[in-house]
Amino acid sequence: MCVRRADSEAKKGLIAVITVIVIIAFAFAGYNFYRYPAMFRNLSDNSLSDSQVEEVRNEILSGSDIKVLVAYFSYTGTTGSIADAIREKTGGDLFEITPQNGYSNVYAESKSEIRGNERPALTDTVENMEEYDIVFVGYPVWWHATPAPINTFLESYDLTGKLIIPFCTSGGSDIDETMPTFLNSCDGLAVYGERRINGTSQLDAWLSELGLTGEIRQSQPKQEETAVQDTVPEAVQEESTKILELENLPAYNYQQQEIELDNQGQRIYGIAYIPDTENEKVPLVVCAHGLGGSYRSNEAYAEQLASHGIAAYCFDFRGGGGSRSDGDTTEMSVMTEVSDLEVIIEAAAEWNFVDENKIVLLGTSQGGITSAIAAARHTDEVSGLVLMYPAFLVSDAVHEQFDSIEEVPDSFRFNWITAGRPYVEDMWDYDVYEEIGNYTEKVLLMHGSADGIVPLSYSDRAAETYEDVEYYVIDGAGHGFSGSDFDEAVRYIFNYLQEIGII
Numbered sequence: 001m002c003v004r005r006a007d008s009e010a011k012k013g014l015i016a017v018i019t020v021i022v023i024i025a026f027a028f029a030g031y032n033f034y035r036y037p038a039m040f041r042n043l044s045d046n047s048l049s050d051s052q053v054e055e056v057r058n059e060i061l062s063g064s065d066i067k068v069l070v071a072y073f074s075y076t077g078t079t080g081s082i083a084d085a086i087r088e089k090t091g092g093d094l095f096e097i098t099p100q101n102g103y104s105n106v107y108a109e110s111k112s113e114i115r116g117n118e119r120p121a122l123t124d125t126v127e128n129m130e131e132y133d134i135v136f137v138g139y140p141v142w143w144h145a146t147p148a149p150i151n152t153f154l155e156s157y158d159l160t161g162k163l164i165i166p167f168c169t170s171g172g173s174d175i176d177e178t179m180p181t182f183l184n185s186c187d188g189l190a191v192y193g194e195r196r197i198n199g200t201s202q203l204d205a206w207l208s209e210l211g212l213t214g215e216i217r218q219s220q221p222k223q224e225e226t227a228v229q230d231t232v233p234e235a236v237q238e239e240s241t242k243i244l245e246l247e248n249l250p251a252y253n254y255q256q257q258e259i260e261l262d263n264q265g266q267r268i269y270g271i272a273y274i275p276d277t278e279n280e281k282v283p284l285v286v287c288a289h290g291l292g293g294s295y296r297s298n299e300a301y302a303e304q305l306a307s308h309g310i311a312a313y314c315f316d317f318r319g320g321g322g323s324r325s326d327g328d329t330t331e332m333s334v335m336t337e338v339s340d341l342e343v344i345i346e347a348a349a350e351w352n353f354v355d356e357n358k359i360v361l362l363g364t365s366q367g368g369i370t371s372a373i374a375a376a377r378h379t380d381e382v383s384g385l386v387l388m389y390p391a392f393l394v395s396d397a398v399h400e401q402f403d404s405i406e407e408v409p410d411s412f413r414f415n416w417i418t419a420g421r422p423y424v425e426d427m428w429d430y431d432v433y434e435e436i437g438n439y440t441e442k443v444l445l446m447h448g449s450a451d452g453i454v455p456l457s458y459s460d461r462a463a464e465t466y467e468d469v470e471y472y473v474i475d476g477a478g479h480g481f482s483g484s485d486f487d488e489a490v491r492y493i494f495n496y497l498q499e500i501g502i503i
Helices: 002-035 050-061 078-090 106-115 148-154 179-183 200-210 299-306 334-348 366-377 394-401 421-425 432-436 456-465 484-499
Strands: 068-072 093-096 134-140 163-169 254-263 266-275 282-288 311-315 354-364 384-388 411-414 417-420 443-448 469-474
Touching (some): 078 093, 078 163, 078 200, 106 148, 134 148, 282 299, 282 366, 299 311, 311 334, 334 421, 366 384, 366 432, 394 411, 417 421, 443 484
Parallel strands (some): 068 093, 068 134, 134 163
Antiparallel strands (some): 266 311
16 A cells, blocks of 8 residues: 555656646746747758858959948937948948838737748838849848748848848847848848947957958949049948037037928928927037938037037938938939038028027038038028038049940949939039139138048138038048047037137
8 A cells, every 4th residue: 555655646747747737848848939939830941052152252352343232120220320421431332221110019010020030111122133243132120030021021132242241230130140131032042241230439340351352333334533433422420429528619409300301392301309408499410411421420520519508400302312311312313412502501591499590501522612602592591600611623523434425324423323414414614613602701621631532622722612611531531431530520619619609
């Protein structure tokens, strides 16, 4: 009897242990199903092998006309900022992957999409995908996987023969966690060099490892000095640039506010950086970006201004490229951008946080030439003008590319964008220096001594044209100011604003 009781107790104990193990196993599976919604899907990886990828890569990099697309999905703007910087460093085009329906509850909806292997519809398509050789694909890490819009994008085109380079932004998860879902949409594709990027300071080393440095920037034959010499737009300042402590200027918190305007039935999208000054009206600096740029291009300057009591408005020109504003790059010209600035100047005077008597234009590269023209046409409304490496070479550049106005096609490759006839027609017989001198208030002009895109001689001539100008050549700086060059430019800006009575 004692032996049987012992056997019975032992069996009960074993059953209890097994039950506990089963419960733990189900709990663990349930937890993973919740936290890793893609884990139990039947994921495939039919991408090319390492040796096949290397063959594709070598063939592309051996070519003389390499075109780059930087496609990205960004929910908070972080991935978009990194994508914009990659676009700048590679001379590529920018494309935002945007789902049609957006997200009202991103936490739940994104998990449902990933778990259900959904392919949400997108708002836009890349019309000329066949032209690109290298496609960067960027995204945040959601639920240890790629966001579903990325899979929609990858499966919407024939990417065979292209080099696909994934990158992600994440505070903790590595990109390796996302590769199973990414590769699930990459049958027969060459996927290479994936990396998590936490800041633009990491980009140079990564691009160097990929073998994608200066050589890929020249998508057209090198032109003479008077033309745009390198297919890389102005430098985009790093997000979260340190706010400088400027003497005699108080520090402010600031808020961002989306403001959209209308120009000829088309939308102009922008973000205002508004210092918290207890409803006191403040000066406004309108920040105009360069060719192919966006509202993000000058955000570091906007942050500096707003942190010291000056509002700033960063916007997309219509047809500016990679833009949230309406219009296409083939419809854009310097003069359409001047028109956009005129709409902004008029509207800004009515904004309840703006001192209408203290509106300043700040333009970088092509935004410089448009700002200079707009200021010359609105001398009473524009209280100050800041020009950084302004692209006063545009007329010379289009003459360099075409022998006559008759040979200009409806669309053509102009540096790092696809432009159209209006771009050439508006500048063919136009002398910018004849007009900009009509602005007689003091101008701040800055240019880098090592600018490889807009030669210094164009700013030298502008300095001679303006009646009252402060002209600074920043030693060693290129087409765009970063690091200590950026700090130097910011100090020049604030000194200038104090001299002209804006602050």
